Amino acid sequence: MATTPSVRRLSRFSRTERALHWVHASAFLVLLASGLCLYLPSLAELIGRRPLLKDIHVYTALAWLAALALVLLAGDRRRLLATAREIDSFDADDLAWLKRRRAxxxxxxxxxxxxxxxxxxxxxxxxxxxxxxxxxxxxxxxxxxxxxxxxxxxxxxxxxxxxxxxxxxxxxxxxxxxxxxxxxxxxxxxxxxxxxxxxxxxxxxxxxxx
Amino acid sequence: MQADQRHYGRRGFLLLVAGGLSSLAWAGPASRLLSPLTSAGSQLLGDLLPVGGWRIYTISGTMPLFDPSSWRLEIDGLVKHPHSLSYDELRALPKAEQISTFHCVTGWTVNNVHWAGVRFQQLFDLVQPLPSATAVRFVSAEHPYEDSLTLDQLRFPDAMLAYELGGEPLSRPHGAPARVVLPEMYGYKGVKWLTRMELVERQPEGYWEQNGYDQDAWVGRSNGYHS
Incomplete structure (x- = not known):
């Protein structure tokens, strides 16, 4: 393969941030799927197995909270805190971006x-x-x-x-x-x-x- | 940090959480207010979403299947003349209709439910309860679901053994072919997929009563609710 001009890669999300995202995302998808089976009458009839789905829903929720706690305990908390500060603060450009999307x-x-x-x-x-x-x-x-x-x-x-x-x-x-x-x-x-x-x-x- | 930075993030988060928690107080009235709108939207989607409508709760792996040729309703226990009714025999009894509100103990409600079926007095006239009978134990084809109501409660003018919902024969999710309806009480008292009515001297504990639910499930004043 021909050499391609090297493009610089910038590190955007740390392992801890990614772990937090994927714990949240995967738990959410399981909770959404099992929750919809409990909620929608059509799925309730088609799939049945309500006691099993209820257990899956509840235990996934517990696993989600436990995994979030684990990421917080074992992860890079300083980085997470810095990220939280970034998300917390809105400057004039942010407000302009929300209005005009150009800042x-x-x-x-x-x-x-x-x-x-x-x-x-x-x-x-x-x-x-x-x-x-x-x-x-x-x-x-x-x-x-x-x-x-x-x-x-x-x-x-x-x-x-x-x-x-x-x-x-x-x-x-x-x-x-x-x-x-x-x-x-x-x-x-x-x-x-x-x-x-x-x-x-x-x-x-x-x-x-x- | 620059001078023009504002902590909108934490404010927004706290406002959303506070607003969400406060909705635990007003979500019920708000959803009842919106229900003509939301249930119309749900009907546009072919009743895909249970907005303002039914949710189907079961306790076992699959819902019982109704076979009109083999289904029987056994009415026995403390009666002079035990009966075993076929589906046709049940439908041949004088038909009653009513429109009532259905309340589930978990917090959802369906308004203007059109039921048709038989009044329990019709069944009592057939089997002739003995003087010692005070209650009926209703047994579902969905094992081990059962519940009970007193004879006095079953003589309420809107207590019914329903076999039609909205002008159609009761569908499988709604307890085909027959279910108990008592609008004054939460839905867990209304046994679906009914197969047996046993007249008893003392009211036994049903499936949810064994799990801590109240024997008398009056809407708004039982199971921790106070109206």
Whole structure:
């Protein structure tokens, strides 16, 4: 194979960040599939096996929480905290990007920040309402009349959020290279320059400082 | 960090979590308010989504299959004349109809459910309960599901052994060919896929009662709910 001009690869997501993403993603898909089998009458009739699916749903939720805790315990917490700070802070460019979509963006664009924030909130709300559904069946003092409805609403919201996320990461030509960041950890510098120029600039300054 | 950076992330997160948690208080009324809209949307999708509609709960691996030629409803126990009714014999009894609301103990509700079937008094007239009988134990073809209601409760004007839902014979997910309906109580008292009614002296504990649910499942005032 002919030598290709070497394209610089920029490390975008650490192992810990990727582990967190994939724990969350894989658990969500199992929870969504088993949850839909419990929720949709057509699937309930077709597949049946409700007690088994209920067990799969509940134990996957427990495994999800345990795996998240494990990543937090064993992973690079400083890096995660720094990432959380990045997602937390919105500057003038982020606000401009949300309005006009032209302003230069950092490692996360404003849309990705919002996606991360909404996903984290959904996770908390899923866990809380799910706990009440599970424990309320055993102890009626913990039975909340609306927990089921809220759990369903969360499913609809997260389902459409997931569709958008999958479109941008797998299909949309200009953004799908970002899949490389969450699988292999790196992105091409030329791509990063187009989508996340402020982040590239930061990395360069850090290189100069070294 | 630059001066123009704002902590919108944590604010947004906390607002979403707080809003979501508060919806535990208002989601029910809100969903009832929206239900004409959402259930119409769901019907457009061919009732694919159970919005404002039914969810199907089962306790075993597969739902019982109804065979009209072999199905029997046994009515026995403390009665003068035990009966074994075929599906045709059940349908030949005087038919009653009603529109009532169905409440599930897990928090969902279906309004304006059109049931048709027989009043329990018709069945009692056939079998003649003994004076010692106070309740009926309903046994489902879905083992080991069973539940019970008192004779007084079964004489409520809207208590029914239903074999039609929405003008159609009861479908498999809804408990074909016959299920118990008592709108004043949560749905777990309404045994689906009914095969046996045993008249008993003392009300036994059913499947969910053995799992800590109330024997009298009054809507809004049982199983931890207070209205």
């Amino acid at each position: 230069p963006q950092g490692r996360f664009n404003a849309g990705q920040k919002i996606n991360a924030i909404v996903t984290a909130a959904l996770a908390v709300l899923f866990a809380v309402t799910g706990f009440f559904l599970w424990y309320g069946e055993r102890n009626h003092a913990f039975r909340l009349q609306n927990a089921l409805i809220v759990h369903d609403w969360l499913m609809y919201i997260s389902f459409f959020l997931l569709l958008g996320h999958l479109y941008l990461s797998l299909i949309h030509p200009s953004t799908r290279h970002s899949l490389s960041a969450i699988t292999r950890g790196w992105v091409r510098e030329d791509w990063a320059l187009r989508h996340h120029p402020k982040w590239v600039e930061q990395l360069r300054q850090r290189d100069v400082a070294r």
